[in-house]
Amino acid sequence: MQRFHLLTLSAIVAASFVSVESALAADPTQIQICPSREKIEQIIQSGGNLTPDGCRMARITRVNSPAGAICQLDLGQGGQGLVGSLRDAVSDAQWWTSCANLGVP
Numbered sequence: 001m002q003r004f005h006l007l008t009l010s011a012i013v014a015a016s017f018v019s020v021e022s023a024l025a026a027d028p029t030q031i032q033i034c035p036s037r038e039k040i041e042q043i044i045q046s047g048g049n050l051t052p053d054g055c056r057m058a059r060i061t062r063v064n065s066p067a068g069a070i071c072q073l074d075l076g077q078g079g080q081g082l083v084g085s086l087r088d089a090v091s092d093a094q095w096w097t098s099c100a101n102l103g104v105p
Contacts, residue, residue, distance in 0.1 A: 059073075061074070
């Protein structure tokens with residue numbers, strides 16, 4: 001009987017870890033962002049081989065919450081020089097939205 005309870009307890013603990021793990025953030029997706037349409041068009045036309053000045057990588061991370069899937073958009077410079085560090089210090093680098101809002105129009 002104790003062995004049955006131990007197995008049941010193990011199953012409950014394993015299920016708890018799975019539910020806690022699903023509430024954690026998924027691996028982030030990296031995307032390139034640019035301050036102008038022309039610069040992102042250069043990246044697309046080059047097949048991703050160019051990185052014009054002012055463009056950078058941003059991360060989108062999906063997080064499961066009781067309200068549903070939410071996504072964090074991290075627009076920070078991530079240590080890309082003094083100007084990037086100053087920009088991160090004076091502006092919001094992380095924004096949140098429903099992941100459903102990120103669909104392509």
